[in-house]
Amino acid sequence: MIVELGIIAAKALLVLFMVLNLAGVMGWVERKGSALIQDRIGANRASVLGFAGLGLVNTLIADPIKFLTKEDFIPPSGDRLLHTLAPCLALFPALVTFAVIPFGDVLVVGGREINLQVANINVGILYIFAMASLSVYGIVIGAWASNNKFSLLGGVRGAAQMISYEIAMGLSVMGILMVYGTLELQQIVRSQGQLLWGWLPAWGVFLQPVALLLFSAAAVAETKRIPFDLPEGESEIVAGFHTEYSGGKFLMFFTGEFAEMVTSAGLIATLYFGGWQVPYLLRDGFHFPWGGTWLLPQLAVVLLQVGAFTLKVVFFCWLFVLLRWTLPRFRYDQVMRLGWKMLLPLALLNVMVTGVVIVALQGGR
Numbered sequence: 258m259i260v261e262l263g264i265i266a267a268k269a270l271l272v273l274f275m276v277l278n279l280a281g282v283m284g285w286v287e288r289k290g291s292a293l294i295q296d297r298i299g300a301n302r303a304s305v306l307g308f309a310g311l312g313l314v315n316t317l318i319a320d321p322i323k324f325l326t327k328e329d330f331i332p333p334s335g336d337r338l339l340h341t342l343a344p345c346l347a348l349f350p351a352l353v354t355f356a357v358i359p360f361g362d363v364l365v366v367g368g369r370e371i372n373l374q375v376a377n378i379n380v381g382i383l384y385i386f387a388m389a390s391l392s393v394y395g396i397v398i399g400a401w402a403s404n405n406k407f408s409l410l411g412g413v414r415g416a417a418q419m420i421s422y423e424i425a426m427g428l429s430v431m432g433i434l435m436v437y438g439t440l441e442l443q444q445i446v447r448s449q450g451q452l453l454w455g456w457l458p459a460w461g462v463f464l465q466p467v468a469l470l471l472f473s474a475a476a477v478a479e480t481k482r483i484p485f486d487l488p489e490g491e492s493e494i495v496a497g498f499h500t501e502y503s504g505g506k507f508l509m510f511f512t513g514e515f516a517e518m519v520t521s522a523g524l525i526a527t528l529y530f531g532g533w534q535v536p537y538l539l540r541d542g543f544h545f546p547w548g549g550t551w552l553l554p555q556l557a558v559v560l561l562q563v564g565a566f567t568l569k570v571v572f573f574c575w576l577f578v579l580l581r582w583t584l585p586r587f588r589y590d591q592v593m594r595l596g597w598k599m600l601l602p603l604a605l606l607n608v609m610v611t612g613v614v615i616v617a618l619q620g621g622r
Contacts, residue, residue, distance in 0.1 A: 260369075268375045269356065275567075276355050280515035283574055285316035287515075290575070291582045324511075327504035332404050335501065339402035344502070344509035347395030351516035354388040357381040358523045359443045361533045361562045362540065365555060373533070373563070374443055381442040382434065385524065386427055389479065392517065393419045396481075396488060396498045399510070403501035411497020414589065415488030418478060421596035422485075426475035428604035429468040432611040433528050436464050446532035450539075456546045458536050461529035467607045469529045471600055476521040478596070480514060483581040487589050522573035523566075530569050533562040 285300075289312055292299030300312035303319035331340050361373030378384050393416050400412025434440060437448045451459040462469050478485040489497040499510045526532055537543050538561060542552035553561075587595070 343399030425600035429471035526569035
């Protein structure tokens with residue numbers, strides 16, 4: 258029992274370390290990526306003994322120190338308790354959601370199989386949507402507790418936007434559940450290791466391409482990033498729901514946004530791009546469909562799986578940054594129209610077509 262608890266704690270710390278550090282690094286990627294796109298230099302002033310690290314010192318050392326040493330301002334007419342609680346509610350769901358995302362298959366140590374997933378829940382998809390829906394409370398409570406009309410407007414926008422796109426996101430995942438027949442994320446990833454027509458990996462992107470586009474659009478909207486950053490809308494509502502936040506509390510909102518981006522990238526990789534799967538890689542090595550086998554040590558297989566998952570997550574995080582600094586912000590009516598009149602009907606149509614195809618295939622058998 259103690260050993261099991263120790264293994265779970267180690268996996269939880271590993272995932273927490275990965276998500277928080279990747280979120281911090283994505284802050285630097287955001288700065289330098291936007292500078293590259295806009296033909297600027299980007300952050301490069303702060304240095305340690307003359308070492309600026311292409312702005313890494315700015316983002317990972319100077320900025321956190323600045324945030325944590327700033328005055329913690331609470332509006333005199335605001336609610337002190339709720340004002341303090343809101344950033345925690347914004348960051349917490351993004352961190353705990355990653356607990357059910359598998360980052361590898363199994364690691365055998367001393368005859369014990371260690372599932373490379375913090376919490377192997379058989380209703381993992383439902384858990385993800387339950388946790389993701391909690392993040393709206395951080396926005397709404399922070400806006401209300403600030404007692405600021407601009408904050409309140411941003412909170413209302415955020416609540417309406419997240420409710421609208423959670424529906425399309427949930428329906429887009431329904432097709433994946435129908436195809437693989439399970440709510441368990443680890444089992445979904447293992448099912449994607451099968452081959453279609455003897456050579457093509459059965460990844461979600463090949464079986465549910467429309468659902469991938471719908472889920473990706475809804476994921477960007479859920480993370481409140483351009484072109485869906487209406488809850489902040491600096492030019493309209495002066496940063497929206499976190500207008501009255503500074504110091505460490507603002508840093509929590511800021512980190513929460515990047516942690517949500519990492520979690521969304523992990524979900525896209527898991528549901529549609531095979532997760533930790535490497536084409537033709539099984540537990541004992543590569544087995545190629547055209548013939549031939551390349552056996553590998555078990556540790557090498559695990560490292561390849563974890564590395565593949567990490568690369569996929571990093572790629573989609575970079576794609577989120579590229580979208581933010583390429584597309585203009587939508588108007589609020591455009592955001593609502595896209596969610597309710599385009600994504601929702603397409604998601605329903607995708608579920609219907611998927612069901613018809615599955616029934617037709619089963620009837621043919």
